[in-house]
Amino acid sequence: MHAAVLVFPGSNCDRDLAVAFEKAGARVSMVWHKDTVLPDGIDIVGIPGGFSYGDYLRCGAIAANSPICGALRGHVDRGGFALGICNGFQVLTETRLLPGALRRNANLKYICKPVDLRVETADSAFTAGYSEGQEITVPIAHHDGNYFAADDTLRALNDQDRVAFRYVKNPNGSVEDIAGVLSENRRVLGMMPHPERMAEPAHGGTDGQAMFRALIEQLATA
Amino acid sequence: MKARVTVMLKNGVLDPQGEAVRHALGALGFDGVDGVRQGKVIELDLAEGTTEETVTEMCEKLLANTVIESYRVEML
Numbered sequence A: 001m002h003a004a005v006l007v008f009p010g011s012n013c014d015r016d017l018a019v020a021f022e023k024a025g026a027r028v029s030m031v032w033h034k035d036t037v038l039p040d041g042i043d044i045v046g047i048p049g050g051f052s053y054g055d056y057l058r059c060g061a062i063a064a065n066s067p068i069c070g071a072l073r074g075h076v077d078r079g080g081f082a083l084g085i086c087n088g089f090q091v092l093t094e095t096r097l098l099p100g101a102l103r104r105n106a107n108l109k110y111i112c113k114p115v116d117l118r119v120e121t122a123d124s125a126f127t128a129g130y131s132e133g134q135e136i137t138v139p140i141a142h143h144d145g146n147y148f149a150a151d152d153t154l155r156a157l158n159d160q161d162r163v164a165f166r167y168v169k170n171p172n173g174s175v176e177d178i179a180g181v182l183s184e185n186r187r188v189l190g191m192m193p194h195p196e197r198m199a200e201p202a203h204g205g206t207d208g209q210a211m212f213r214a215l216i217e218q219l220a221t222a
Numbered sequence B: 001m002k003a004r005v006t007v008m009l010k011n012g013v014l015d016p017q018g019e020a021v022r023h024a025l026g027a028l029g030f031d032g033v034d035g036v037r038q039g040k041v042i043e044l045d046l047a048e049g050t051t052e053e054t055v056t057e058m059c060e061k062l063l064a065n066t067v068i069e070s071y072r073v074e075m076l
Helices: A014-023 A067-077 A087-094 A151-159 A209-220 B016-027 B052-063
Strands: A002-007 A027-032 A044-047 A081-085 A101-103 A111-119 A135-142 A146-148 A163-167 A178-182 A188-191 B002-009 B040-045 B069-075
Touching (some): A002 A014, A014 A209, A067 A081, A081 A087, A081 A209, A087 A101, A087 A188, A163 A188, B040 B052
Parallel strands (some): A044 A081, A081 A188
Antiparallel strands (some): A101 A146, A111 A135, A111 A163, A178 A188, B002 B040
């Protein structure tokens, strides 16, 4: 399994994400934002957390229009997998590869703490290592994680079982407590919480590990 | 030539920053502020002959996120 992790100016979870992939057994290539192509044979693209381009204009907006995101779009259009965490989720909504948008937190504060998530579906390569309804603890660290989608989009997400995670106790005002959503083909996941920061005992918990292990297992046999 | 683009959160999308400003105005003793919406103004210096259509395209592609924001273009 070969993962690419995109690196933008201002990314700060790129190495954490790479380590999480590596510890689960993947080979990882770091890919600079000015590159126009992904390395050959990439199975999944990771879009890391951080503050790409200083969050100028809107979080993720400039990154979404950077050269590498053209390659990301091509990868996803061909049915490739992608995982966007935190700022990576914002980039995926700005590219419209995932629906909705992330607004400023309802209480206007930057929130950095572990939160409980409920796994809403085990039907994806990302969540196959969890069981539906399982509660896991994963940290959040964001100022703009307040998910919004129009009513018809929410209906589609619910009808198609595309809400991957909901907050047990909503920290940021997200509609319907949504913490992460899947694309229509279930191969793109965006989420505000950081599973890569809860992936080994030294992190204080390992609830995020199952995502990376399941991905490696599912993609290795694909 | 110049253009001014005003980007606002759409009606119906909660604006927590606007709400915070409204509360702060109330705390300063300004009564009767029923609502505050906060947006941004982007001024563009443009080559002569740039059309409003082009500026609209800029808004659609980058300057506004039309999932949650609306925009207004003024050619100056």
